[in-house]
Amino acid sequence: MRPWRRRSLGTVVLAAATATVLALSGCGAVASKDQTHLKIAGIFPASHIASTAGVDVFTEELANGPGKPIDAEYWPSGQLGTVGDLTSLTRTGALDIVSVLPPNQSDIVPLAGVSDLPGFDPDTCVTSLALMRLLKPGGIIYEDEFEPLGLIPLWVGSVTKYEIWTANKQVRSPEDLRGMSIRSGGGVMDSTVSALGGSPVAIPSSDVFESLQRHTIDGAAFPASSIGTYSLQDVVKYATKGIGVGSGSWIFSMSADAFNDLEPEQQENIRAAADKTGRAQCEGIRADDKAAEKTLAESDVEFTELTDAESKAFSKNMPEIQQKWADGLDAIGKPGSETLQAYAEAVKAQEKEEGL
Structure with missing residues (x-):
């Protein structure tokens, strides 16, 4: 056929x-x-x-x-x-x-x-x-x-701007993530969640709603644009804003x-x-992204606005997470550090082209 x-x-x-x-x-x-x-x-x-x-x-x-x-x-x-x-x-x-x-x-x-x-x-x-x-x-x-x-x-x-969405606990610092099981997208994001204090869990996106509802996980790393797709706004209470745990x-x-x-x-x-x-x-x-952010702003989810000090507590970990990723690849004979540098330069060039 x-x-x-x-x-x-x-x-x-x-x-x-x-x-x-x-x-x-x-x-x-x-x-x-x-x-x-x-x-x-x-x-x-x-x-x-x-x-x-x-x-x-x-x-x-x-x-x-x-x-x-x-x-x-x-x-x-x-x-x-x-x-x-x-x-x-x-x-x-x-x-x-x-x-x-x-x-x-x-x-x-x-x-x-x-x-x-x-x-x-x-x-x-x-x-x-x-x-x-x-x-x-x-x-x-x-x-x-x-x-x-x-x-x-x-x-x-x-899909960028992954944030931490939680069912019961508000996250304002890496310390708040300690001991929390967080659904991750796999790959690099697993390492990011771990570095920030959480425990990454591999669960298909379609199973996240039920897992949050049954409290088998505490939260999930998700982009805003995917929250409505899986109706997660009905089972989460809090979301970080501006942490950016990856793409x-x-x-x-x-x-x-x-x-x-x-x-x-x-x-x-x-x-x-x-x-x-x-x-x-x-x-x-x-x-x-814009449509999702507008819709979620009208939901019952509470977005956590971090102070400058709280934001820095997360952002200070990012360079270390990047270099650890590169070092791990260098160790197995892959050009991890070279790729990281090349990508950083490509981002700057693309920012200029986008007028950002």
């Missing part, structure tokens, strides 16, 4: 995932006399910002680009497997473009987790576009991690083999569409 898709080349819904995997088992990008067909898969739902302001934008741009037309199908919601499965499917040629998640794939792309570190500019466009600078050919993360995997990063999405990024990447099979004009079409998508993605997240 073949999947169906909207004429806009946006989100594709599978009728049967198993049948689709079998259908994909042949080859990668399919080029016919009239057009090229790409297969895209991700773990995000069709309604997620990564799809609506990411993949949908990309496929629309491809459809309207120069050269031989490029058609695309998109399988969202992890219907074709986990993030690790999807990356593997690019190597077999079954998929052409997939979502890569550094927090969940630190075994193969640990350097890409640099943008998830706390202590950098929390603006989503600064975060995602600064990381993209290091993911282009010649960039340290591309050269060390993505090129060996046979992947070409296309665009980055970053969560994803990187949609294309098989280098599939890219190299395209005609030069089509390759330019891919690059141009990816650049526009990266900007559209972060602008969409910016809009989501």
Whole structure:
């Protein structure tokens, strides 16, 4: 059974995932006399910002680009497997473009987790576009991690401004976090929560509501834009404001083999569409952040305004957390410190470009 898709080349819904995997088992990008067909898969739902302001934008741009037309199908919601499965499917040629998640794939792309570190500019466009600078050919993360995997990063999405949301206890200092079990997004954020005194817990986002309700966890590190998605405003009483315990990024990447099979004009079409998508993605997240903050301001959640001294008690830990991350990678032969420095420089350059 073949999947169906909207004429806009946006989100594709599978009728049967198993049948689709079998259908994909042949080859990668399919080029016919009239057009090229790409297969895209991700773990995000069709309604997620990564799809609506990411993949949908990309496929629309491809459809309207120069050269031989490029058609695309998109399988969202992890219907074709986990993030690790999807990356593997690019190597077999079954998929052409997939979502890569550094927090969940630190075994193969640990350097890409640099943008998830706390202590950098929390603006989503600064975060995602600064990381993209290091993911282009010649960039340290591309050269060390993505090129060996046979992947070409296309665009980055970053949800920033992760704060601590708690069910019963107000957090005003790292000491308040001691002994508290805090749901973390994994990867770099686990280290951040631990460094600030909390105990990171791995729980799927969909289970956080019930875990808070049953008091099996004390709180969660979450961005404001995701609180309403899981109705967490109904089970939390307090939220920190301005601590910024990190970010969560994803990187949609294309098989280098599939890219190299395209005609030069089509390759330019891919690059141009990816650049526009990266900007559209972060602008969409910016809009989501503002809408969420407005909605939550009208909820019963109490946002904790910290004094300068209280803020410094958190922020003074950030450089140490960053360097510890870098040292850990240096110790296993990865260029952790070099990547940290390169990302810090990229953030400054992107801040200037954004006028911030």
